[in-house]
């Protein structure tokens with residue numbers, strides 16, 4: 211690593227890292243090739259790698275190992291060649307279809323519409339029928355069970371080269387699920403969470419049929435909010451029925467015209483939508499790149515608003531805890547230092563990190579050992595680690611009180627369904643150990659171990675791996691993927707938790 215966010219500390223000191231002779235990538239990370247890693251770290255655990263370690267002025271208490279491995283040239287060339295060949299064949303087959311030499315199975319313009327703007331001739335259509343179609347059988351496979359660690363698929367066959375499928379009536383059992391974000395295994399139809407949710411459904415029903423501000427405020431909504439605040443170590447919290455809407459509806463309540471949003475370039479669509487709806491000015495910084503963020507902050511302070519040069523009403527930094535597509539972990543200690551230096555507000559979306567990261571599963575703040583007060587707006591969702599639905603905003607009491615009256619999703623959206631709330635309460639209490647077991651925290655630790663194992667094995671097998679070594683995202687399905695080596699926990703207390711209770715044996719150590 212040389213000059214990049216990765217090694218330039220906030221106070222201007224440059225940390226001297228093992229550079230490995232590699233060029234830093236566009237976001238400041240070393241783009242290492244698999245072969246480099248393999249030769250140097252063949253039998254080492256990811257924690258032992260030193261070429262990504264970031265000391266950064268002592269802000270980090272633990273190694274920050276993150277890489278965005280570059281695709282080897284040969285792989286890239288062969289991939290593009292493959293696309294090229296498929297495209298040439300595609301045009302040739304389209305030609306045959308036009309001249310009715312080959313049967314055309316897809317929708318096409320009718321003769322009487324031939325003078326209209328073509329509907330079915332854009333590149334997406336071409337790609338679907340000539341490239342995607344060939345491998346379509348691997349996608350959109352019908353699932354016929356709970357998408358837990360393992361799931362059942364309906365078998366289907368195609369007799370016309372994937373144009374259509376027929377069901378054989380056979381069910382493929384116990385397929386390892388690498389597609390869902392059921393990080394801790396709470397999204398199951400057996401075990402304590404689902405039993406508790408079923409009980410609550412009997413008592414309260416499924417729908418509340420009103421908003422929180424009218425007749426939809428149940429005791430269990432308030433219990434959940436107190437629990438979330440306790441879980442995160444903050445004064446107060448508010449919950450919402452949908453994670454996406456938590457971002458897109460609350461950001462406009464926090465900032466507006468005359469405010470500046472500094473948004474990471476890889477932020478989730480819900481953050482982007484919220485930022486756009488707020489009518490604030492949006493400036494985008496390079497992914498997890500502190501130099502890029504600091505430059506924007508400095509410019510914002512020096513120049514103020516365009517034309518008038520008035521100072522910005524508020525500056526809000528928007529980031530994710532674990533970035534949902536890349537699996538990178540936000541450089542929170544550096545961002546906190548920057549936001550304090552430039553007096554900006556910080557909004558962290560913990561959709562993928564809450565429950566899944568940190569020694570106590572309390573997310574990215576817990577992971578870095580920071581003070582929860584350092585993050586002004588903590589946001590997260592219940593759809594991942596808690597196996598439920600909805601989202602939360604947490605922070606100071608005055609912030610939450612303000613949102614209760616000003617957020618559109620608080621005022622106009624129906625409140626959360628009781629079984630959904632109960633699923634979150636039960637799983638969160640389990641992670642906190644308030645159920646009297648250590649099952650939850652064991653699952654958090656197991657996830658970290660599995661993610662690290664899964665990532666290491668994939669690297670050894672020659673796969674290109676993105677993101678942070680400690681991130682369960684990208685390798686989040688390690689919990690399930692290593693199930694071939696799994697044994698049942700055996701403990702009667704843990705067994706009661708049901709389908710999610712798989713823990714790997716020590717076979718891989």
Ligand SMILES: Cc1ncc(COP(=O)(O)O)c(C=O)c1O
Nearest residue numbers: 452453454478480534561591593
């Ligand atoms: C970072 C991030 N924020 C928000 C959301 C939206 O959450 P939900 O799916 O719970 O609506 C997602 C969804 O995956 C996400 O990845």
